[in-house]
Amino acid sequence: MIFFIAVAAILEDLPAVITTCLALGTCRMTKKNAIVRSLSSAETLGCTSVICSDKIETLTTNQMSVCRMFIFSKADDNNIQIDQFEVTGSIYEPKGDIIYNGTKFNCSHSSGLVELTECAALCNDSALDYNESKKVFEKVDEAIETALTVLVEKMNVFNTDKSQFTLKFSRDRKSMSTYVVTASRGASHTQQTAKMFVKGTPESFIECLLVALNYDDSSRG
Numbered sequence: 001m002i003f004f005i006a007v008a009a010i011l012e013d014l015p016a017v018i019t020t021c022l023a024l025g026t027c028r029m030t031k032k033n034a035i036v037r038s039l040s041s042a043e044t045l046g047c048t049s050v051i052c053s054d055k056i057e058t059l060t061t062n063q064m065s066v067c068r069m070f071i072f073s074k075a076d077d078n079n080i081q082i083d084q085f086e087v088t089g090s091i092y093e094p095k096g097d098i099i100y101n102g103t104k105f106n107c108s109h110s111s112g113l114v115e116l117t118e119c120a121a122l123c124n125d126s127a128l129d130y131n132e133s134k135k136v137f138e139k140v141d142e143a144i145e146t147a148l149t150v151l152v153e154k155m156n157v158f159n160t161d162k163s164q165f166t167l168k169f170s171r172d173r174k175s176m177s178t179y180v181v182t183a184s185r186g187a188s189h190t191q192q193t194a195k196m197f198v199k200g201t202p203e204s205f206i207e208c209l210l211v212a213l214n215y216d217d218s219s220r221g
Contacts, residue, residue, distance in 0.1 A: 064146070092136070125142075125145060161180045
């Protein structure tokens, strides 16, 4: 009988006990300059055994972003030259610039970057969603693909073609492919050009490449 009374008493007072414990934990964390906005956060931290940080002991916002891009500027039998572009902005907000040699660069002036933009936009299943209550952009789908979606917005190149079909990413292929048909009107007829954009690990498709597209629109086998 005493056992059942004890259990009943614990269940009745359990919410108050938990709230008190979380409040005490919040007070202890406040003394160590850790601000807790909700009691549930204190419960989560209380269950945490390991916190991973980078080499300068800071925590990230869990938002991936593209910080650099590389395209061929020249490729021949003797050497390969690569141009590097810096990308500003490190959150999901689609605001930032493309920097080349220290100056802001217009991506539409480079056919190589236009192709890169098409690949990032079409080989992609993610999207950006603006949260009105939090006033922030949030990812839809994978973080890596969302980072590419943000990159496309920053590059400000929107004359992309439409995908005909897509081969989804698989563990065997280690890549995702999108088939695109581009229609260009000539003087007497319309010419169609087929493209296949591939996104994945370099070793999954680099051995299949026959031609390298240079920055100046020339190609090299």
